[in-house]
Amino acid sequence: MKETNLKPVVPVRQSYWQDLLDAFATILKGMWVTLRNFGRVVIKRQATTITKKWGSRQIALRYRGTIGLTIDRRTGKENCIGCLACERICPDHCIHIETIDDKPGHKGKYPVVFVIDNNLCSLCGLCVEVCPVPALIHTEVWQVGGYSHRSLVFDKQRLLEIGEWQQERWIRAGLGIVDQVTGKKSMQMTDEEWKAEEEKKKAAAAARAQRAAAARQQQTAQTARAKHGSSEKTISQETSEV
Numbered sequence: 535m536k537e538t539n540l541k542p543v544v545p546v547r548q549s550y551w552q553d554l555l556d557a558f559a560t561i562l563k564g565m566w567v568t569l570r571n572f573g574r575v576v577i578k579r580q581a582t583t584i585t586k587k588w589g590s591r592q593i594a595l596r597y598r599g600t601i602g603l604t605i606d607r608r609t610g611k612e613n614c615i616g617c618l619a620c621e622r623i624c625p626d627h628c629i630h631i632e633t634i635d636d637k638p639g640h641k642g643k644y645p646v647v648f649v650i651d652n653n654l655c656s657l658c659g660l661c662v663e664v665c666p667v668p669a670l671i672h673t674e675v676w677q678v679g680g681y682s683h684r685s686l687v688f689d690k691q692r693l694l695e696i697g698e699w700q701q702e703r704w705i706r707a708g709l710g711i712v713d714q715v716t717g718k719k720s721m722q723m724t725d726e727e728w729k730a731e732e733e734k735k736k737a738a739a740a741a742r743a744q745r746a747a748a749a750r751q752q753q754t755a756q757t758a759r760a761k762h763g764s765s766e767k768t769i770s771q772e773t774s775e776v
């Protein structure tokens with residue numbers, strides 16, 4: 535039979551005392567890690583997870599937390615233009631919007647109902663990305679809890695409160711209004727700008743109507759001239775025949 539020269543996978547130490555020494559060294563290393571973290575966590579209070587009595591860890595200003603709605607700080611009007619892009623793109627179908635076409639002073643459609651069901655929202659952020667204006671934002675709010683599913687369904691008022699709280703935080707931190715943070719432009723106008731645009735629209739409509747009336751008049755005159763011309767021709771033909 536052929537002899538094999540295989541070495542054991544784990545080297546076997548011959549010395550009992552060497553093993554004992556290794557065991558002690560390992561225990562001391564483990565204890566050193568424990569002591570070091572004890573000092574860091576309990577004495578210096580630098581724990582990765584902290585208890586509530588030490589307060590909350592500071593959340594980043596651009597944290598992608600609970601969704602909120604915003605108001606245009608320049609005009610004081612809601613930024614949403616009711617395009618429904620967010621409702622369509624939401625993979626969890628947790629946004630519900632109802633709009634009206636004309637609200638004087640509001641550019642675009644006006645959302646009378648705007649609901650987000652936080653029981654379903656996965657904070658994927660697609661709604662925030664697709665929004666063409668700075669109406670929907672992620673906020674630092676992460677402690678969303680309740681005693682019932684219904685309490686996690688946020689209506690427009692609640693969404694505006696959260697969104698405006700976040701916008702205020704950005705302004706105070708020097709990041710600016712929501713337009714500057716998101717890089718999107720609000721479509722809302724002040725009452726004066728709205729009136730000026732309405733007047734411009736009215737003037738343009740009046741000018742169009744005037745042009746159409748002039749064109750109609752010209753057409754009538756041309757038809758009348760053509761008729762008059764043909765009747766004169768018939769009379770002259772009849773006269774020459776006689």
Ligand code: SF4
Nearest residue numbers: 624655656658659661
């Ligand atoms: S974050 Fe995602 S899941 Fe939540 S409302 Fe927006 S699109 Fe829907």
Ligand code: SF4
Nearest residue numbers: 614615617618620665
């Ligand atoms: S929040 Fe934005 S995407 Fe959603 S309806 Fe309003 S404007 Fe459109």
